[in-house]
Amino acid sequence: MKWITVCGGGNGAHALIGTLLLRGETTHIRLYLPLEDERRRFANALSSHSSFEARVAGEVYGVASNRIHVTGDPEEAARSSTIIMVVPAFAHGPILSQLAPHLSRGSTIAALPARSGLEYQARDILGKVGQNGCVLVGLQTLPWACRIKEFGRSVIIHGTKKKVGAACLPKKETGEKAKVFSTLLGMDVIPCQSMLELSLANTGQLIHPGIMYSVFRNRLGEIFPSEDEVPLFYASVDDEAAEFLSRMSDEVLTIKDTVEQKRPGFKMPSVVHLSQWLLEAYGDDIEDVSSLARKFQSNRGYQTLKVPVTKVNDGYRVDVATRYLTEDVPFGLLVMKGIASAVGVETPTIDEVITSTSAWIGKEYLVDGRLIGRDVMTTRAPQRYGIDSLEGLIKQET
Ligand code: NAD
Numbered sequence: 261m262k263w264i265t266v267c268g269g270g271n272g273a274h275a276l277i278g279t280l281l282l283r284g285e286t287t288h289i290r291l292y293l294p295l296e297d298e299r300r301r302f303a304n305a306l307s308s309h310s311s312f313e314a315r316v317a318g319e320v321y322g323v324a325s326n327r328i329h330v331t332g333d334p335e336e337a338a339r340s341s342t343i344i345m346v347v348p349a350f351a352h353g354p355i356l357s358q359l360a361p362h363l364s365r366g367s368t369i370a371a372l373p374a375r376s377g378l379e380y381q382a383r384d385i386l387g388k389v390g391q392n393g394c395v396l397v398g399l400q401t402l403p404w405a406c407r408i409k410e411f412g413r414s415v416i417i418h419g420t421k422k423k424v425g426a427a428c429l430p431k432k433e434t435g436e437k438a439k440v441f442s443t444l445l446g447m448d449v450i451p452c453q454s455m456l457e458l459s460l461a462n463t464g465q466l467i468h469p470g471i472m473y474s475v476f477r478n479r480l481g482e483i484f485p486s487e488d489e490v491p492l493f494y495a496s497v498d499d500e501a502a503e504f505l506s507r508m509s510d511e512v513l514t515i516k517d518t519v520e521q522k523r524p525g526f527k528m529p530s531v532v533h534l535s536q537w538l539l540e541a542y543g544d545d546i547e548d549v550s551s552l553a554r555k556f557q558s559n560r561g562y563q564t565l566k567v568p569v570t571k572v573n574d575g576y577r578v579d580v581a582t583r584y585l586t587e588d589v590p591f592g593l594l595v596m597k598g599i600a601s602a603v604g605v606e607t608p609t610i611d612e613v614i615t616s617t618s619a620w621i622g623k624e625y626l627v628d629g630r631l632i633g634r635d636v637m638t639t640r641a642p643q644r645y646g647i648d649s650l651e652g653l654i655k656q657e658t
Contacts, residue, residue: 264444265290265340267355268347269298274415275406276346276372278314281323283446289328292337294358303330305412313414325413338362342370342440346402348583349375349591349640356385365393368437374398375587376459376595377640379429379656384645395433398458400425403447419561423448425530427458431657454657457528460516460599463537465592466508467494468584473613474501476567476578480620485575494562502553507609509534515600515607522603522650580620589617590639594625598641601631603650 264280266273266289273291280287293299306312311322331337338359345355352371363369363386371378382396405419426441426449428434434451441449452458475496484490497505516531538546538555547558556562568582593614600607611629618625624633631643647653 262287263290263340264288265292265337265343267292267337267343267345267359268351269293269295269302269412270347271406271408271415272346272372272402272404274408275314275402275404275417276344277328278312278321278323278415278417279404279445281312281327282314282321283444287327290337290340291328291330292332292334292343292355292359293330294332294334294355296332299330299332302412305410306330309413312412313409315409315414315416316420334358335362338364338367341366342368342444344370344372346372348587349378350587352378353381353385356382360386360389360391363391363394365391366395367391368395368397368440370397370399370437370441372399372403373401374427374458375591375640376462376465377591377598377642379455380642380645380647381640382429383656395437396429397433397437397441398427398455399441399449400452400458400462401464403445420447423450425450425452425458425461427452427455429455429657452530453527456519456599456653456657457530459595460512460528461530461532462592463509463534463541465588465596466505466512466534468588469593469613469617470505470508471497471501472567472578472580472582472584473617474504477616480578480580483572483575483577484569487576490566490569490576492562493565493567494559495557495565496567497553497556499551499553502551502556504609505534506552508613511600511605511607511610512596515596515603515605518603518605519650519653523654526654580617585617585621589614589621590623590625590635594631594636594639594641597626598631598639598643598647599653602642602648602653 266276277289306325309325312325313320313322378398401424403421403424404417406415406417409416426438428437438449438451516528535552542559542561545560546555548554568579569576570579597610615626623635625636627633631641637644
């Protein structure tokens with residue numbers, strides 16, 4: 261019997277549990293749910309059904325639900341040699357802090373997805389309790405588009421990515437862990453050269469806040485009378501918005517080039533322009549590749565996805581409390597800004613997005629383009645951890 265700990269009880273955790281149990285006949289799951297209410301609901305759901313189901317392409321795959329053991333005890337959760345967090349980035353800190361005192365040397369702790377700056381936070385928390393003998397694995401994206409069908413019982417996996425990038429600390433573990441996670445997840449896990457590459461290659465943190473700002477900044481107060489009238493998110497990118505997103509992406513490429521020039525031999529091949537990334541990620545799903553705007557507008561994968569909204573009395577309004585801002589800015593875009601600042605690259609377009617969108621959500625990260633806002637300490641910008649130079653960033657990789 262092989263135990264794996266899954267931390268999290270949301271959509272991604274349901275998909276991961278189904279995948280791990282379907283792929284590993286002898287696998288059992290320790291499901292660590294520190295939030296009491298969620299833990300109780302999950303345990304109740306498991307005890308009232310004998311199987312846990314994953315639905316993929318219309319087929320239903322069931323596994324015995326008694327292979328999932330729910331726990332709120334961090335000591336028990338840390339007993340598995342492989343621990344996978346499948347939670348939004350703002351939950352990584354609390355979970356790492358709870359498990360840290362109980363981890364063994366050589367434990368593998370993974371984040372699926374890592375988002376950006378995970379390495380600074382994990383080093384800070386695990387280092388504080390002398391757990392630096394752990395292996396940290398950051399996976400670039402959640403490999404599924406998935407939604408819970410019935411909580412604690414059934415998940416629908418709408419789509420599965422063919423490959424996902426991964427980076428490790430210590431770095432020398434990357435090849436081996438990529439193989440392990442390829443087997444666990446049943447897909448190609450591609451080794452990235454560094455955690456820094458993982459952070460800079462994340463495109464969601466450009467696209468999500470970038471579209472919220474460039475497309476929707478003048479529509480925040482607008483009421484959409486019915487669900488049908490809520491605008492599409494990605495497919496609303498017009499030429500002007502695409503130009504703006506392209507400039508954000510260019511700034512990231514300047515950061516990459518600067519690091520690579522200053523550090524010959526340090527390469528970040530998966531950091532590419534948005535335009536190229538869209539083609540690599542969606543390929544034939546994009547009907548018209550004639551411009552960046554058309555790539556967004558004609559991507560089949562983007563045709564149903566709407567801007568996040570909140571219900572108000574007379575209809576729907578754009579929801580600024582969306583994770584596109586509350587997760588992608590402090591655990592994504594701000595990490596890119598922090599890396600830029602550490603290596604001396606100006607990012608005026610990214611700064612504009614951070615300054616405006618953070619004000620929408622009542623946060624202050626930048627003051628006059630500098631990372632000195634009152635809420636920086638709640639982000640994963642490297643400066644929060646006292647890292648403010650290229651040397652400091654590279655040192656994190658060892
Ligand atoms: P979710 O909202 O369904 O689940 C979030 C879970 O996080 C909660 O159920 C809870 O178990 C846990 N959590 C939240 N706060 C916590 C805390 N303070 N302490 C401990 N646990 C806490 O989210 P999800 O859909 O599973 O997404 C997980 C990650 O994957 C997010 O970063 C999301 O952006 C990303 N993602 C999801 C999808 C998808 O299709 N669901 C696709 C791409 C990326």
